[in-house]
Amino acid sequence: DQQVKQNSPSLSVQEGRISILNCDYTNSMFDYFLWYKKYPAEGPTFLISISSIKDKNEDGRFTVFLNKSAKHLSLHIVPSQPGDSAVYFCAASDSSGNTGKLIFGQGTTLQVKP
Amino acid sequence: DARVTQTPRDKVTEMGQEVTMRCQPILGHNTVFWYRQTMMQGLELLAYFRNRAPLDDSGMPKDRFSAEMPDATLATLKIQPSEPRDSAVYFCASAGPGADTQYFGPGTRLTVL
Numbered sequence: 001d002q003q004v005k006q007n008s009p010s011l012s013v014q015e016g017r018i019s020i021l022n023c024d025y026t027n028s029m030f031d032y033f034l035w036y037k038k039y040p041a042e043g044p045t046f047l048i049s050i051s052s053i054k055d056k057n058e059d060g061r062f063t064v065f066l067n068k069s070a071k072h073l074s075l076h077i078v079p080s081q082p083g084d085s086a087v088y089f090c091a092a093s094d095s096s097g098n099t100g101k102l103i104f105g106q107g108t109t110l111q112v113k114p
Numbered sequence: 115d116a117r118v119t120q121t122p123r124d125k126v127t128e129m130g131q132e133v134t135m136r137c138q139p140i141l142g143h144n145t146v147f148w149y150r151q152t153m154m155q156g157l158e159l160l161a162y163f164r165n166r167a168p169l170d171d172s173g174m175p176k177d178r179f180s181a182e183m184p185d186a187t188l189a190t191l192k193i194q195p196s197e198p199r200d201s202a203v204y205f206c207a208s209a210g211p212g213a214d215t216q217y218f219g220p221g222t223r224l225t226v227l
Contacts, residue, residue: 100145
């Protein structure tokens with residue numbers, strides 16, 4: 001049972017345009033969401049997060065939007081750069097359990113073409 | 115520059131052999147996670163520890179996998195005996211007290227022939 005789903009395995013975008021990566025979740029107890037970026041032969045690195053009390057969080061070119069009623073979050077990258085080409089994982093946690101446990105999606109491979 | 119380290123980075127072994135992967139969490143982090151990345155499943159949580167005590171190992175095949183934290187600076191994941199289906203990249207991650215953000219190591223790429 002996949003509680004966090006990234007339904008698009010891959011996405012290709014032109015440099016300078018917007019990249020939108022999507023993530024859906026099923027567990028209404030999730031209250032904290034994160035995006036990680038992963039380059040080949042490296043571990044995932046934390047990118048940006050959002051708490052369920054917010055609907056938007058912005059950090060430079062990266063913005064995460066949360067729609068709790070739809071159980072959907074998205075990561076916007078504007079403008080996209082070739083160095084953004086990587087696998088992006090969304091993750092969710094239920095912090096009320098105080099476990100620190102994250103449930104990850106399967107990842108979306110972003111390719112930004114020069 | 116605090117980071118999670120993992121050894122070895124690459125391991126090729128034959129079916130039936132024992133494999134031990136090691137992880138050094140970031141100093142001061144009290145929660146350590148072991149993940150496996152496969153094409154089909156993405157990042158699967160295998161086990162995790164808090165303050166060296168195992169909290170959840172339900173993601174691990176119990177008959178062949180074992181995870182331990184001999185001390186606060188070392189976590190180990192052992193597979194005995196290894197099988198070809200264990201071939202994957204294994205990641206260790208650590209998190210500080212009360213923190214949700216996990217910091218990942220570079221991974222161990224395991225190939226079982």
